[in-house]
Amino acid sequence: MKTKTLRELLDSKKLIRVMGAHNGLSAKLAEQAGFDAIWASGLEISATHSVPDANILTMTENLQAAISMNQATSIPIICDCDSGYGNVNNVIRMVKEYERNGMAGICIEDKQFPKLNSFVDGPQKLTPIEEFAGKIRAAKDTQMDPNFVVIARIEALIAGQGLQEALNRAYAYEEAGADAILIHSKQKDPHEIVAFVESYNGSAPIVIVPTTYPTLDVDQITNYGIQVVIYANHGLRSSIKAMKETFDRILKEGNTAGVELDISTMQEVFELQGMFEMRRQEDKYSSTLVTFK
Incomplete structure (x- = not known):
């Protein structure tokens, strides 16, 4: 089971590298690239629906996107579930x-x-510590599979409430049963993250999302004792840039001859879709005629 795989990765103490995705295709590409797990990104999923990352989509819409990722891959899916889509129920x-x-x-x-996306200017209102700890306890009490992972994401640094508030929340969420702690920052260098990991004395694995501090490399992340790094939106952002450039070129050049050299072939698309495997199955099961006497 994928839950067991993710639990074993956490227990291994090795760095887990996770790539953000928004559908089955992007998840499959992340798996082929060699990432350990997929982040079913709320930002990416909402962007593909062309709506803000602000709980406009329902839980069911986000879950359906995650299901397509799960069906398309063999590695674990970690789902970005915002603030839990409401209260403890x-x-x-x-x-x-x-x-x-x-x-x-x-x-x-x-x-x-x-919620409001953490990188958007605007009020970032936090839930009281005990209320959110209750959500963590409820999640852990509800799960049936002991390997199912619940990550508590701390937004105190995003909200400008400082290191001590972030630490207070981390200890409370760990005590409530969180399997890992995601500490988030929007600073352009990792000083807030470094201060947190150097001050945190708990035992829960630490997760980071280095969207705004991209110079923090794998060796540094490992040396700081961080166990999970999520590249939460790079697939989406790269695909937007590539599509815009292709569309602009087609209008400018008046044909597709030039862009054909710079885009994936139809054969690559068919391979990702499983088209060739489908045809092999058709040939296998259609080649023998069944006769009845």
Whole structure:
């Protein structure tokens, strides 16, 4: 089971590298590249629907996207579940549905519902510590598979509430049963993250998302004792840039001859779709005629 795979990765103490995705195709590409797990990114999923990352999509819409990723890959899917889609009762239903559909883990953040993307200017309102710890306890009490992973995401640094508040929340969430702690920052260098990991004396694995501090490399991450790094939106952002450039070229050049040299072939598309495997199965099971006497 994928839950067991993710649990074993966490228990291994090795660095786990996770790539953000938004559908089955992007998840499959991440697996082929060699990432350990997939982040079913709320930002990416909402962007593909062309709506803001602010709880506009429902839990069911996000889950359906994650299901397509799970079906297309053999590695664990960790789902970005915002602030749990509501109160503790929403969290309980969410855990049941995500676990029932084969997800390896979820991540919920300690912002009030509806949340606002962490990198957008605007009020980042946090849920009181005890209230969010209750969500963590509810999630852990609800899960049926002991290997299912619940990650608590701390937004205190995003909200400008400082290191001590982030540490207070980390200890409370670990005590509530969180399997890992995601510490988030929007600073352009990793000083807040470094200060947190150097001050944190808990035992829960630390997860980071280095979107705004991209110079932090794998060796540094490992040396700081961080166990999970999530590249949460790079697939989406690279595909947007590539599509815009291709579309602009086609209009400018008046044909597709030039862009054909710079885009994937139809054969590559068919391979990713499983088209050739489908035809092999057709040939295998259609080649023998069955006769009845």
